[in-house]
């Protein structure tokens with residue numbers, strides 16, 4: 443195996459057992475602008491930076507009079523209305539509404555929040571009814587989801603949409619799903635499915651049913667694993683933390699069992715349901731068709747919102763994943779900006 447540290451020289455590492463848990467990366471968009479003008483929603487640093495950006499925009503927007511300059515500062519766009527997109531968008535709207543209380547110069551009408559979704563519905567992980575409820579909920583809060591709408595371009599922070607909409611936005615948040623980790627398909631010769639995910643057996647060994655790869659294991663978002671809890675033939679587990687955490691634990695247990703000549707177990711996990719938070723105090727929960735609207739968030743109710751901004755390097759993860767997914771395009775861009 444070749445290791446390439448952030449600082450220092452590349453090195454070779456010999457191994458007896460390889461465990462691949464590299465996760466997924468933010469999906470790249472083959473349209474003008476995104477690599478330079480957008481931010482992902484995969485890493486904590488990215489989420490913190492988006493929150494910081496809103497806080498800075500509030501500070502800056504308090505000075506100019508109501509009008510285009512102020513509106514531009516308080517316009518943001520989320521592209522993709524799956525779980526991360528909807529949760530992130532609603533949380534930011536909730537934060538902005540809370541901050542208005544300490545900014546008498548600004549009103550709710552100064553906010554311009556856009557959630558763009560290519561499909562005709564949001565939250566594909568839940569059934570139609572709760573998805574439609576969330577759409578109505580956002581509409582009531584003045585931040586409607588634009589369904590059946592695609593981002594066409596984000597050059598220079600200018601959003602162009604397939605329904606004719608255009609506006610300047612900062613940030614433009616990319617929440618339209620993940621792609622398989624390029625390190626797995628570009629830099630290993632392990633067996634993959636057609637999407638580029640590692641083929642993993644239920645006992646967490648890499649390989650197909652008939653051909654396990656000796657001494658290589660994998661788990662989590664970089665892997666596709668038979669879903670033994672599903673009644674559907676051929677079903678594979680979905681990439682989420684419910685599976686990743688359990689697969690990781692089982693992988694370690696099976697590894698030890700294997701080394702000690704004991705029996706290994708298969709990964710089998712029935713979903714515990716899905717939860718989407720919708721800002722402070724609200725959310726939906728669905729388990730086997732049962733839907734609940736939650737209103738709990740005790741800690742924040744007691745202590746109030748944390749309105750302190752933080753400092754970090756938010757775009758590193760996205761730039762690295764762009765570079766590995768589209769090496770040619772990234773090199774050309776770097777060359778043109780050098």
Ligand SMILES: Cc1cc2nc3c(=O)[nH]c(=O)nc-3n(C[C@H](O)[C@H](O)[C@H](O)COP(=O)(O)OP(=O)(O)OC[C@H]3O[C@@H](n4cnc5c(N)ncnc54)[C@H](O)[C@@H]3O)c2cc1C
Nearest residue numbers: 463464465466483484526625662663664681682683684686
């Ligand atoms: C915004 C958001 C909200 C989510 N909310 C939920 C939720 O509510 N419930 C839920 O079940 N799931 C949720 N998920 C999904 C969940 O986070 C993932 O399914 C889970 O983290 C996958 O775990 P993993 O270990 O496979 O990958 P990751 O958690 O992505 O970990 C992979 C690690 O490998 C590192 N890595 C990558 N490439 C290399 C390399 N070449 N060399 C060394 N290290 C590398 C990465 O930096 C990362 O630290 C959410 C995801 C996102 C983005």
